Ligand SMILES: Nc1ncnc2c1ncn2[C@@H]1O[C@H](COP(=O)(O)OP(=O)(O)OP(=O)(O)O)[C@@H](O)[C@H]1O
C-alpha cells in the first residue's frame with residue numbers, strides 16, 4: 001500500500017524525536033560529562049580549545065540522524081512508495097531531534113531536576129544548548145544545529161556510491177584515532193624507547209596528532225587516505241581478479257593454495273610477534289580477549305550449535321580456575337605445577353558438566369536456562385561460603401597462583417633487551433588454547449555430531465526420529481563447552497594469580513552470551529568479531545567501561561532490530577534472511 | 586519369521602486406549618499398507634513400532650528380537666525408520682543438511698555418499714534445490730525430502746505415515762509411483778500408512794484395515810481392493 005508523503009515526513013520527524021531522546025538519555029546517564037576529558041580534534045592553528053569527544057558525539061549524533069533518515073527515504077525507487085525529498089526529511093528529523101534537546105534545556109533551566117536525575121547538572125544545560133544558556137539562544141541553537149547537521153548528514157548520504165564508503169570510513173577513522181590518541185602515543189613512546197626502529201612510526205604519529213587531538217593536517221591526510229583506498233582499491237582488485245580468472249584451472253588452484261598458505265603464515269608470525277611488539281598493557285588486553293574468545297567458542301557450541309541456552313556457563317570457568325588455584329597455590333600445600341594441574345582441572349570441569357548435564361538436559365528451553373542460571377550462582381556461593389573456606393579461601397580467594405609459563409623470552413634474537421612481563425608470557429598459552437578450541441569447534445561443526453546438534457536445535461522430536469540420542473548428544477555439547485570454559489578458567493587463574501568469587505559472577509555468562517549474539521549465533525568467526533567489538537574496544541577506551549552494560553543493552557537492542565543474524569552470520573541465518581526478503585518482491 | 590512383527594499390541598495415551606490388540610507383520614521385500622479413518626490409530630501403531638510410545642501389552646519384534654527395552658534412537662539404528670506424519674522437515678537447514686541428518690546412525694562415509702547420490706537420482710528436484718532451506722520447499726518437495734531422508738538411514742523397513750497428505754492429485758500419483766519404484770528397484774521394505782485407500786492398495790502387496798484401535802480386515806491388497814466392505818467404507822463406492 002503506498003504511503004503518503006505526509007506520512008513519510010511524519011515518520012522522519014518521529015525518527016528525529018527518537019534520536020533526540022537517545023542523545024538526551026546519553027546525557028542523563030552522564031556520558032557526555034565523562035567524555036569531555038578526551039580531546040579528538042586539535043583547534044585550527046593551535047589556538048583555542050580542542051574539540052572533545054562529548055561534542056563530537058552530540059554533533060555526530062545529529063549528523064547520523066540526518067544520514068540515516070536520508071538513506072531511508074533515498075532507497076531504491078519503487079512505484080508503490082511515494083518519497084519525499086531526502087534533504088527535507090533529514091532536515092525535519094534533525095530539527096526535531098534538536099527540539100527535544102531544546103525542550104530539555106527549557107525545562108532544566110527553570111526546574112531543578114538534580115533531585116530526580118543526578119546528572120541533570122547545570123553543565124548539561126550549557127552543553128546541550130551549545131553554549132546558548134537558558135535564554136532564546138539556548139532554544140534556537142540546538143534546533144538550528146540539528147537542522148544544519150542533519151542536512152550535512154543527508155549530503156553525505158546522497159554522495160555517489162563510488163565516494164560514500166571512503167568518506168564514511170575516513171570520518172570514522174578520524175574519530176577513532178582521536179579517541180585512541182593516548183593509547184597510541186603511549187604505545188609509540190614505548191616502542192621508540194625499547195627499540196631503534198620506532199623512529200619513523202613516531203614521526204608519523206607526531207605529524208598526525210597535535211598536542212591534544214588530531215591535528216587539522218592529520219584530519220585531511222586520514223580523509224584523503226581513506227578515500228584513495230576505497231576508490232583506488234576497487235579497480236585494482238577487479239583487475240587482479242580478471243587476471244586470475246584467465247589462468248588455467250590447475251594454476252588457479254595452486255596459486256590460491258599458495259596465497260592461503262602465505263596468508264596463514266603471515267598471520268601466525270604477526271600473532272606470535274604481537275605481545276613483544278606492543279608491550280605489557282596491550283598484551284594484557286589481548287590475554288583477556290583471548291580468554292573470552294576461548295569461552296565464546298565453547299558456549300557457541302552449547303548455545304549456537306546445539307541450541308541449549310546455558311546461563312550458568314561461568315560455573316565451569318570458576319571450576320577450572322579454582323581447581324588450578326587449589327592445586328598449585330602454596331596455600332593448600334599441594335603445590336603442583338600448572339601443567340600438572342591443568343588436566344585435573346579439565347577433568348573436573350567435564351565431570352561437573354556431565355553431573356549437571358544429566359538431570360538438566362532432560363528439561364527444555366526456559367527450564368534449562370533457569371536451572372543453569374541457578375547452577376552458576378550455586379558454584380559462586382559455594383566458593384564464597386564459610387564451609388569451604390579452608391580450601392577455597394572464602395571471599396578473600398586464593399593468592400599466589402604460579403604462572404603457566406616462565407619462558408626465557410630474552411634469549412630470542414628479536415626480543416632484544418626488554419624484560420618480558422607475565423602478561424606477555426601468558427599470551428602464548430592462551431593463543432595456543434584458542435587455536436586448539438578453534439580447531440575443535442571447526443571440526444565438530446562438520447562432523448556427525450555437528451549435524452546432530454543442528455537437528456536437535458531445530459526440532460528435538462524429528463532429531464529423535466532420525467536416531468539421534470538426545471541426552472547423549474546434548475551431554476556431549478555440554479561437556480565440550482565445559483572443557484573450554486575450564487581451560488579458560490585455568491589460564492585466567494594463572495594469569496591474574498589471585499582469584500576471588502567476585503570474579504565469577506553472572507555477568508561473565510551474560511557477557512559471553514552477548515558477544516555470541518552480536519557476532520552471530522552459531523558462527524565461529526562471529527565469536528572473534530563479537531569479542532573484539534565487546535571486549536577489546538571497551539578495554540581500550542576506559543571512559544566507556546562505566547557505560548559498558550548500557551552499551552551492551554543498546555547494542556543488543558539495535559542488533560535485534562536491525563541485524564538479528566549477527567555481524568558475521570552463519571549460512572543458515574543468511575539463508576533465512578534472504579528467503580524473508582525474497583517473497584515480498 | 587517375518588522381518589517385522591507387531592504382536593497383539595495395546596497402547597495408551599494416559600487413559601485413552603488407542604490400540605486394542607493390533608497384530609501386523611511385514612516380510613522382507615514387501616509393501617504392506619495400513620488403512621483406516623481419522624483417529625483409527627494408524628500413527629499410534631507407527632509410533633509404537635518406533636519406540637516413541639511403549640505398548641502396555643504385546644510386543645514389537647524385528648527379526649524375532651523384542652524391541653521393548655531398546656531406546657527409540659537405537660531402534661532407528663537397527664533399521665526401523667519412520668517418515669513422520671507432517672514430514673518433520675528441519676525448516677532452516679538446507680535440503681542437503683536434512684539428508685545428512687538422516688544418515689546420522691551410520692558411519693560409512695562412502696556408503697553415505699553413494700546413498701546421497703541415489704536419493705538425488707530418485708528425486709532430481711532435490712538435487713536442484715540442495716542448498717535451499719528445507720522450509721521453503723513446496724509441500725510435494727518436502728514429502729520427497731522426508732522420504733529421501735528416511736532412505737539415507739538405509740532402512741530395513743521404511744515406515745511412511747500418510748505421504749499423500751495435503752498433496753494435489755498429480756503429486757499423489759507421483760509419490761505412489763516413487764514408493765512402488767523404491768520397492769521394485771531397490772527392494773526397500775515399506776510399511777505404508779494411508780487414508781487414500783485406493784492408491785495405497787494399488788501399490789501394496791498386502792493390506793490391513795484398522796478401525797478404532799483394532800484390525801478389522803486383512804489380506805492381499807488386490808483382494809481388499811475388491812472387498813465390498815472396503816469399497817463401501819473407504820473407496821467411496
Ligand atoms: N498425544 C495424544 N494424546 C491423547 N490422545 C491421542 C494422542 N495422539 C493420538 N491420540 C488419540 O489416539 C487415537 C488414535 O490417533 P492416531 O493419531 O493414531 O490416529 P490416525 O489413525 O493416525 O489418524 P489420522 O488419519 O487422522 O492421522 C485418536 O483417538 C487420538 O485422538
Ligand SMILES: [Mg+2]
Pocket residue numbers: 627628629670747
Ligand atoms: Mg495419523
